[in-house]
Amino acid sequence: MAPAVRPSEAPMLDPALISRLIRRVAAASGASATTTSAPFTGKPLAELPQSSAADVAGAFARARAAQAAWAARTPRERAAPFERFHDLVLDRQREILDIVQWETGKARRHAFEEVYDAAGGTLYYARHAPAMLRRRRTPGAVPGATRTYVHHRPKGVVSVITPWNYPLTLPVSDAVPALIAGNAVVAKPDTQTALTALWAIDLLVEAGLPEDLWIPVLGEPAEIGDALIDHADHVAFTGSSAVGAHIAQRAAARLVGCSAELGGKNPAIVCADADLDRTVDGVLRACFSSSGQLCVSMERIYVHDAIHDDFAGRLVAAVRDMTLNAEFDFTADMGSLTYRRQLDRVTAHVEDARAKGADVLVGGRPRPDIGPLFYEPTLLAGVTADMDACDDETFGPVAALHRFGDEDEAVERANATGYGLNASIWTRDVARGRRLAERIRSGTVNINEGYGATWASYGAPIGGMKRSGLGRRHGVEGLLRYTEPQAIASQHVVGIAGPPGMDAETLAKALTLGARLMKRFRIR
Structure with a gap:
C-alpha cells in the first residue's frame, strides 16, 4: 500500500447547518436522541432526534394532506422544482461532499459519484417523466366505436427506506420519481447518514417542492419499521435480502406494492x-x-x-x-x-x-x-x-x-x-x-x-x-411502479351489444366475421 496519510484536522460540520437540517425530522419534542460518530475519527458527529411509531403515523397524515394538492398539478408543473434541484446540487457540491465524507468515511471521489448521480438521475425524470405519465391511447374493444386510454394515478404516500452506504444517491433515486408521479414520500434514511438525506430534502424544498411532501423520520427498525409499511401505499426499500423479504411479506399482507434492491455477490x-x-x-x-x-x-x-x-x-x-x-x-x-x-x-x-x-x-x-x-x-x-x-x-x-x-x-x-x-x-x-x-x-x-x-x-x-430484489428503479419502470394504471374507455355510435334489435345469433356471426377481418388487415 502507499504510505499512510493521517486524518486531516478538517473542521467538523457547522452546528447551525446540523440544527437546520434536523428540524425537518418528524419527531415529538423531547423524544429520544442518538449520537452518530465520524468513521474517519471515531469522534461524535451529530445528535439526531429519533422518531416513534406515533411520529410515523403523524408524518403520513401530514403527507396525505399535502399530496392531494400536489397530485392535482400537471406532471410538467411537478417536474419544475426538480430541474432547479439539479443545478443546486452541482452548485452546492462542496457542502454535500463534506457531509457525505463525514458520515460515511468514503473517499471524496466516491462521494462525488453520488453528487453526479443525484443531479443526473433527477434531471432525467424532470425531463422525461411528463411524457411517461401522459395519457396513452390503446385500441378499443370495437374499432372506431370504443375509445380507450390509460391514465396513471399516483399511489398516494410512499415509504422510502434506504441504507447508509449511498446516502445521497439512494434516497434521491427512489423519492424523486415517486414525487414527480404525484405521490408524497415518508422517508427513513439510516441514522448514521441521515444528515445527507436531510440536506437533499432541504435543498429540494429550497428549489420549490412544497412542504410536507418529503418527510423524514429516524429510528430503529424495531421501533418504526412496521409503521412505515403499515401506513404506506407502496414501499421502496434498499438493503439486505433478509430484511427485504420481511418487508415484502408484510406489504403483501396488505396488498400493497413493494420494490426492493437487495444484496449481491x-x-x-x-x-x-x-x-x-x-x-x-x-x-x-x-x-x-x-x-x-x-x-x-x-x-x-x-x-x-x-x-x-x-x-x-x-x-x-x-x-x-x-x-x-x-x-x-x-x-x-x-x-x-x-x-x-x-x-x-x-x-x-x-x-x-x-x-x-x-x-x-x-x-x-x-x-x-x-x-x-x-x-x-x-x-x-x-x-x-x-x-x-x-x-x-x-x-x-x-x-x-x-x-x-x-x-x-x-x-x-x-x-x-x-x-x-x-x-x-x-x-x-x-x-x-x-x-x-x-x-x-x-x-x-x-x-x-x-x-x-x-x-x-x-x-x-x-x-x-x-x-437480489424485486421491481426496478430507473427508466419508465422506476417511475410507473409508483402509479396505479387506470383504464378509461368510452363507447360511441354503437353499443358493445350491437345495434338495437340485433339478435344474439346475428351478433355472434357479425363479431366472428369482424374478428377474422381484423386479423387479416392487422387491425388487432
Whole structure:
C-alpha cells in the first residue's frame, strides 16, 4: 500500500447547518436522541432526534394532506422544482461532499459519484417523466366505436427506506420519481447518514417542492419499521435480502406494492482477449469504490486461464499502489468503512478464508494508523465453497480471484449464486460480450465497466433477480411502479351489444366475421 496519510484536522460540520437540517425530522419534542460518530475519527458527529411509531403515523397524515394538492398539478408543473434541484446540487457540491465524507468515511471521489448521480438521475425524470405519465391511447374493444386510454394515478404516500452506504444517491433515486408521479414520500434514511438525506430534502424544498411532501423520520427498525409499511401505499426499500423479504411479506399482507434492491455477490468475467490495462483499472474501481460497500460491486473475479497470471500480477500491483487516507480532497483511492460491524465482518471473512487455506495476495489487515475503520483493499486466491467469503456478501474491500477454462464454465460459475444483482464482462469483442451478458442471471450486466455504465443509463431499469430484489428503479419502470394504471374507455355510435334489435345469433356471426377481418388487415 502507499504510505499512510493521517486524518486531516478538517473542521467538523457547522452546528447551525446540523440544527437546520434536523428540524425537518418528524419527531415529538423531547423524544429520544442518538449520537452518530465520524468513521474517519471515531469522534461524535451529530445528535439526531429519533422518531416513534406515533411520529410515523403523524408524518403520513401530514403527507396525505399535502399530496392531494400536489397530485392535482400537471406532471410538467411537478417536474419544475426538480430541474432547479439539479443545478443546486452541482452548485452546492462542496457542502454535500463534506457531509457525505463525514458520515460515511468514503473517499471524496466516491462521494462525488453520488453528487453526479443525484443531479443526473433527477434531471432525467424532470425531463422525461411528463411524457411517461401522459395519457396513452390503446385500441378499443370495437374499432372506431370504443375509445380507450390509460391514465396513471399516483399511489398516494410512499415509504422510502434506504441504507447508509449511498446516502445521497439512494434516497434521491427512489423519492424523486415517486414525487414527480404525484405521490408524497415518508422517508427513513439510516441514522448514521441521515444528515445527507436531510440536506437533499432541504435543498429540494429550497428549489420549490412544497412542504410536507418529503418527510423524514429516524429510528430503529424495531421501533418504526412496521409503521412505515403499515401506513404506506407502496414501499421502496434498499438493503439486505433478509430484511427485504420481511418487508415484502408484510406489504403483501396488505396488498400493497413493494420494490426492493437487495444484496449481491457480483461476478466479473475477464475473457482471454480483454485489454489488460483497461480491465485492471476497471476491476479495481468495481471492487473497491466506496470501500466495497456497494451492492453492485464485484466480489468474484473469474479470469481466463490464458491470461490469469499476467492479470493477477497487474491487479495485485495496482491494489498495492492504492492510496488510503481520510483527506477531504481527491487524493484518496479508497476511504474508510462506515460501521464497526462492517470492519468486523470484513476481518472475519478474510481470517476465515486464511485459516481454511486461501492465499491473501495483497492487503488483508485493518489500518488503525489511518483511521479506526480502515481496512486494506484485499485480493484472495484459492477461495473454496467452505469459506464465508465464497458465497456470502462481504460488503467490504475484499474480492476473490478464480480461474476458468471456457465461457460455458465462466457463465455457470457466475450464475452459481442465490444472488443476481450485477455482473461485468471484460472483452475486446463487444458483440461476444453481449452474448455472454444475456446468459448471466443478473438484473444488470456491464461490458468493459463494473457498474457505472448501467447505473447511469437512467433510461434503463436496474434491479435484481433471485434474492437480489424485486421491481426496478430507473427508466419508465422506476417511475410507473409508483402509479396505479387506470383504464378509461368510452363507447360511441354503437353499443358493445350491437345495434338495437340485433339478435344474439346475428351478433355472434357479425363479431366472428369482424374478428377474422381484423386479423387479416392487422387491425388487432
